[in-house]
Amino acid sequence: MRKKVTVVGAGNVGATCAQELARRDYADVVLVDIIPNYPQGKALDLNQAGAVLGYEPTITGSNGYEESADSDVVVITAGKPRSPGMSRDDLVTTNEAIVSAVTKEAVRHSPKAILVVVSNPLDAMCHVAKALSRFQKNRVVGMAGILDTARFAAFISQELDVSVKDVTAVVLGGHGDQMVPVVSATNVGGIPLEELMPKSRIRKLVDRTRFGGGELVGLLGTSAWYAPGAAAAQMVDSICLDEKRVLPCTAYLEGEYGIEGLYMGVPAKLGAAGVEDIVKLRLTPEEKKMLRASAAAVRDVVSVLKKK
Ligand code: APR
Secondary structure: OOEEEEEEOOOHHHHHHHHHHHHHOOEEEEEEOOOOOHHHHHHHHHHHHHHHHOOOOOEEEEOOOHHHOOOOEEEEOOOOOOOOOOOHHHHHHHHHHHHHHHHHHHHHHOOOOEEEEOOOOHHHHHHHHHHHHOOOHHHEEEOOHHHHHHHHHHHHHHHHOOOHHHEEOOEEEOOOOOOEEOHHHOEEOOEEHHHOOOHHHHHHHHHHHHOHHHHHHHHHOOOOOHHHHHHHHHHHHHHHOOOOEEEEEEEEEEOHHHOEEEEEEEEEEEEOOEEEEEOOOOOOHHHHHHHHHHHHHHHHHHOOOOOO
């Protein structure tokens, strides 16, 4: 039987994620948005693209949740994106209300789903989705690490003029400017990055990664969508196909990495049950310190939430 995936928010990120999933051809996709006719129009366009590209899932657009019933995975991209000058954290109150409403409705119709949260500020919105759904921690996971890691890997590949396929990069922590690119675990074709580049160059790429989202907001006037949409689809693949990939995800930590009761970016095994394991990387003392600072920044945003 085909899988069923609902993507809430048919805007830039949601529609890109839906398109990526449609092209995989293993799941029917439901796009939900509050704007009348908008998700229906996107779904019609995506279905017609299937005739050109040769995929055949049913893509349905809706302003309600009936069509989304019994989804295996619900991806939440509803919410406001950033405008120039805004941090992700500036969105907290607006997007808390949106993600709360969306989570309630989505889980009422799909009580067995796994939730993949994309709306920002990501770590805090995972807390909202977990609180409102009352799901176990393994069934609520956030997308940020794949995107942050992809940015770091892309910068490294450009700098060294090597295929991005051979760059293994690791970024942990919150999805904010205090994220932690883990240089000690980053390598190219098995060679540690620190042997391939002077420290000063690495520092520049680390900084560009940390502010990678802001660089795009500056160029586009809104936040990015191709890489975020593709990253969310990769997580859906691993869950729906039970791939058990180890991917950087925003998962609920209860003591791992010395962090208690907080959503943070860590390497996690993603499979049919959602987050099936959290992988513990050995970090340098400096990286541990940065991770603690990142956790403190996430806690500040979480403390603003009405419901945690
Ligand atoms: N229910 C359903 N859809 C909603 C709701 C709601 N309550 N509120 C807003 N939306 C929809 C909007 O109508 C819009 O179509 O969410 C969509 C968001 O799309 P965009 O404005 O294009 O934003 P996008 O770039 O996709 O970013 C969405 O993902 O990466 C994050 O920071 C980003 O929080 C932002 C989210």
